[in-house]
Amino acid sequence: MTRFLTRGGLMALALLAAMPVSAQSFGRLEFIVPGGPGSGQDQAARAFEEALRAEKLITGGQIVHYAGGGGMIAVSQFLTGKVGNGNAVVTQGAGHLSFPLSNKTPVSLNDVVPLARIAGEYELIVVRSNSEFKTIDDLIAKYKANPSSVTWGAGSTGSTDHIFYALVSKAAGVDPKKLNYIPHANTGDIVAAVLGGHVQVGAGGYQDFAPQIQGNRMRVLAVGSPERLPGIDAPTLKEKGLDVVLTNWRAVSAHPSLSVEQLDRLSDIFDKMVKSPTWKKILAEKGWNDLYLDRKGYLEFMKAEQVRVRGILQELGMAVQ
Amino acid sequence: MDTLALLAQGFAVAVTPYNLMWAAIGVTLGTAVGMLPGIGPSTTVALLLPVTFGLEPSAAFIMFGGIYYGSQYGGSTAAILLNTPGEAGAMMTAIEGNTMARMGRAGPALATAAIGSFVAGTFGTLGLTFVAPWLVEVALLLGPAEYSALMVLALTTVSALFGASVSRGLLSLFLGLLLGTVGLDPQLGQPRFAFGVMELLDGIDTVIVAVGLFAISETMQGAARFRHVRETIQAVSGSLWMSANDWARSWKSWLRGAAIGFPIGALPAGGSEVPTVLSYVTEKRLSKNPEEFGKGAIEGVAGPEAANNASAAGALAPLLALGLPTSATAAMMLAGFQQFGIRPGPLLFDTRPEFVWGLIASLYIGNVLLLVLNLPLIGIWVRLLSIPRQWLFAGILCFSVLGAFTLNNNTVDIIVLLVIGSMGFGMRLLNVPVVPCLLGLILGPMFELQMRKAMMISLGDPLVFVTRPISLTFLLLAVAFVIAPMLLRARRAASPSEAT
Helix, strand or coil: HHHHHHHHHHHHHHHHHHHCHHHHHHHHHEEEEECCCCCHHHHHHHHHHHHHHHHCCCEEEEEEEECCCHHHHHHHHHHHHCCCCCEEEEEEHHHHHHHHHHHHHHHHHHHCEEEEEEEECCCCEEECCCCCCCCHHHHHHHHHCCCCCCCCEECCCHHHHHHHHHHHHCCCCCCCCHHHHECCCHHHHHHHHHHCCCCCEEEHHHHHHHHHHHHHCEEEECCCCCCCCCCCCCCCCCHHHHCCCCCCEEEEECCCCCCCHHHHHHHHHHHHHCCCHHHHHHHHHHEEEEEEHHHHHHHHHHHHHHHHHHHHHHHHCCCCC | CCCHHHHHHHHHHHHEEEEEHHHHHHHHHHHHHHHCCCCCCHHHHHHHHHHHHCCCCHHHHHHHHHHEEEEEHHHHHHHHHHHCCCCCCHHHHHHHHHHHCCCCCHHHHHHHHHHHHHHHHHHHHHHHHHHHHHHHHHHHHHHHHHHHHHHHHHHHHHHCCCCCCCCHHHHHHHHHHHHHCCCCCCCCCCCEEECHHHCCCCCCCCCHHEEEEEEEHHHHHHCCCCCCCCCCCCCCCCCCCHHHHHHHHHHHHHHHHHHHHHHHHHCCCCCCHHHHHHHHHHHHHHHHCCCCCCCCCHHHHHHHHHHHHHHHHHCCCHHHHHCCCCCHHHHHHHHHHHHHCCCCCCCCHHHHHHHHHHHHHHHHHHHHHHHHHHHHHHHHHHHHHHHHHHHEEEEEEEHHHHHHHHHHHCCCHHHHHHHHHHHHHHCCCCCCCCHHHHHHHHHHEEEHHHHHHHHHHHHCCCCCHHHHHHHHHHHHHHHHHHHHHHHHHHHHHHHHCCCC
């Protein structure tokens, strides 16, 4: 009898010990997403959920959308609604790091705990195929000679695209305030404005422009990556003497109230996910770059990036104190 | 010929019983979810997209076509019966449609909306079949200067909706323009009138204002007068079906709505608001009985509903031909294509013709099924109106609040809804028309954005609006729209014998 009980107890202990690595023990994961259905953040969250589920790291996932407020509505909802909840994460991207730096918001990414930076796309500069700018040198030469003669179109004011142009301008030795920046509400508008010649250059990720580039209606002038990107016939800004590297990254964070064990469990599943074949396949399908950084790496990156972005926003006259 | 042969192939795939079943399921689901408050076509497509996962591509797209058109139709059913439009495109339908419903003419209103959607959807799909690539090239010529001129044209037409008093109409319009300035400045990215509330940074949602001004304020008015004025809502008076007179008044409106909706919907920044507004105003101007507008004129349902559906078909043109998602719904469809590894773009018509034509064929089929399935349901929908008035009002209030919350999952929207609703109640008491306010809110921010873009591109030179031919054409049309009625009146005054 005692023996039986002991054996039972041991089995239970063994089960408990096995729990943190088995999917069943983790259960479901909720994604709080700063964006509506169909947005970039939504697509990233769906991809994370698909990979985690396929790899049996979670039993299922749920995506909850909170659009608006530069992503800070989602962060604020996450902070108030998920206290102590180790089965919920909030997703974020480059724009959510910069928004609180140019707008007074009650919360920022500093209020949540970084878990992992996962994937993203390098920023690049495009023109329509019959543009007067054949190379990035043509563009920079014209911009230097007469800054207001170039219209730079991309996302909203203070967005990652805007910061990208400002960094390029600074690297070229022109005051970023001289940028004639034309903001657009969405990717479709940017593509239409570049194709129609209403703005002279556009910026964004490769996937935003891929169909136009493959259809010979747009050309890439330069990419903001450390090395040339496979499949894209364009120099890096770096090799042209403009030291600008910028990505539109996607990442996940957890609630600040979680214990170290809860954080370990969460970062563990994302760590396993990014190494899985399912995830590699999704990256290839979506055309995203692997930008994985673990908890420590992501935190360091975020601190450094906040300093860099605040600096450039100050030069644009857009930073809040 | 090539086009027709490819289309025939597309049909051959689509009309198998198995695929037809998926189309029917898509239409039914789309209509049902589209009816829910606060859920417009884009959210419906987002909610139902996962249902198509796991189907083979052709079945998935056929179901998709059904969902797409079904959700449009479901939205207008809610607008007509409950005065709660789920998306911007259904707002103009609500104005005359709900008035008709209250007079016991919900049957004809729903029927003209369904048949109008069918007619316009068919013309829109035909347009997509034959002129999409060409139309998209033309649309790209339109830049910020042209769009701002188009908004000026749309704004001048708003005067037709002022009603008896121009000053009250202007008051309402400017109130709308003021509400439209709330949120981040589009050029500088700095907040305006947000008072530190994060939820206001993206501006006030037009659907919330529409539901507040239409449904909430009306419910308040109903409650305030409950004991004194016995306004009766008749479920059915006369035939459920459209009379010969209804047909005679509707068919031209359907065609005009389709003609306005398709090209504007195909513009990268066209949307569904401007075509439905233009259609409503056109119908009012051309109607033999303009005094009926605001009191349940069937043209006011037929035209905007047709324009809405045609613009939805038009929005697929830039999506298929260029891969440009120009609306939230189009962005969701793009995500739907991507699950099968299909990237719409300039090469799509050449590289995957079977896909393009299969999709277009399924749009035709979805459209027909929608009509076949929904016309018999009209009899059931109108029963909704025989619910006792106090219960119906309470139900509408519940649905509106739920819808406002569902839109963005935030409670601030409910507060905004109630504030706007109270404002609308005050406007009704003072006989201030509410529609100009809504149009000011829709058109104001679009005009501001495009005008400021145009001025930045031209480096501050305002001549850009008159030196570009398309922009100048829109502006001249706007001038004509203002001056023509004055000239007509002057002529009538000059020859009193002609006046009746």
